[in-house]
Structures are given as structure tokens and as C-alpha cells.
Amino acid sequence: GAVVSQHPSWVICKSGTSVKIECRSLDFQATTMFWYRQFPKQSLMLMATSNEGSKATYEQGVEKDKFLINHASLTLSTLTVTSAHPEDSSFYICSARLVRTFQETQYFGPGTRLLVL
């Protein structure tokens, strides 16, 4: 159990285009999902917290108009990188919060590598 999928796993796009990344919790419902970015050899950096049915909460320094997040259902959150530029090239990882009795855990999707040319 507790499987999270991401699609696509790889995307290469031209500068100025928009890219949508999907994050799905396959066997559980997630009212909260998280979007992270990780540059090579660096730590995970939380970009935003996505709550089902409400607006996402963005971390300081993350442009909400550039990184659009939609959490339309309890199993799906999407991140759209609008007007992508080469500096947006990174490894984007989502996680979904699973709440059990006395325990709350985040399970990660496999990640999406974005390369903007």
C-alpha cells in the first residue's frame, strides 16, 4: 500500500512552454500533497503544500503564478510550470500525506525530471 505515482517521469521542453506534472495517490486518499524540487546534489526543497479543495500554500520565494498547483480530488494533484525557463530545470517530486492512527507519513512519487532547453 501507500503508492504514489507521478507522470511524466521525464520531460524536455522548449523555453517559454508550460509543463504539467501529475501526482496520484494510487491506493489511499490524500487530503494533502506536497511538491518538492531538488537540484543535483542538494537537499529537497519544499515548494508548496497542496490541499484538496483549497488553494495551495507556497513557501517563501516560490512564485505561485509560475508554479500553478491544483488539487482537484483526493487522489490527484497537478503542478504546472508556466513559461518554463532553463533555470527551472530540476527534479520535481511530489509526496502524499497518509494519516493512520498515531502516525502520519509522507510517501513520495518517483519524481519528474524537467529539462528546459
Add this chain to the structure above:
Amino acid sequence: GQNIDQPTEMTATEGAIVQINCTYQTSGFNGLFWYQQHAGEAPTFLSYNVLDGLEEKGRFSSFLSRSKGYSYLLLKELQMKDSASYLCAVMDSNYQLIWGAGTKLIIKP
């Protein structure tokens, strides 16, 4: 401020035991997590501690002392596939995960 400290890199020998330490200072505490991340992949969940003591799961064990703000991940019978980064994360009072920078573990034959 909130802070998670763990060593940047450690080296160990195949078959041996290694302990990766993590100290934390956070606003509130709702549990401590250890994740494993192989190069180029997303993190995978290893363990969760919310009460003091040792949690054993196969070759991996995790220890927590809340009064000391301290945890460690113990890996026994090291295998080459254990070469990875190990991330310590603490869930604060807002149920947000605060991440350490990770410890890169290098296993030598």
C-alpha cells in the same frame, strides 16, 4: 529557527554496521522520519519514531530521544545497495516536515 543536523557524508565497509546521527531543534514535535534516497531517485520511507526508544525493522533500526533532540539510524550487515543518501526529517507542530540536508553513505567492499 528550525534546524536539523546530520553528517554530510559517511563511509563504511560492506558487512559492517553504521550509525547515522541526527539532531534537531524544531517548533514542536510530531515525529521523526528517516528516508533513503538513491542517486537520481525519489526518497523512500524507512522509519517513523514518535516515542522514545528503538524501533527495529530488519537490518535497519531507528532510535529517538525527544529530551535530547536526537535520533540515529542504525544499518547492520551493510550491503552495497545501501549506498545512498539518508534523510532525517522532523514533523513540527504544524505537521510540516522539516528536512535535514541528508547524509551520503558510501559503502566500500
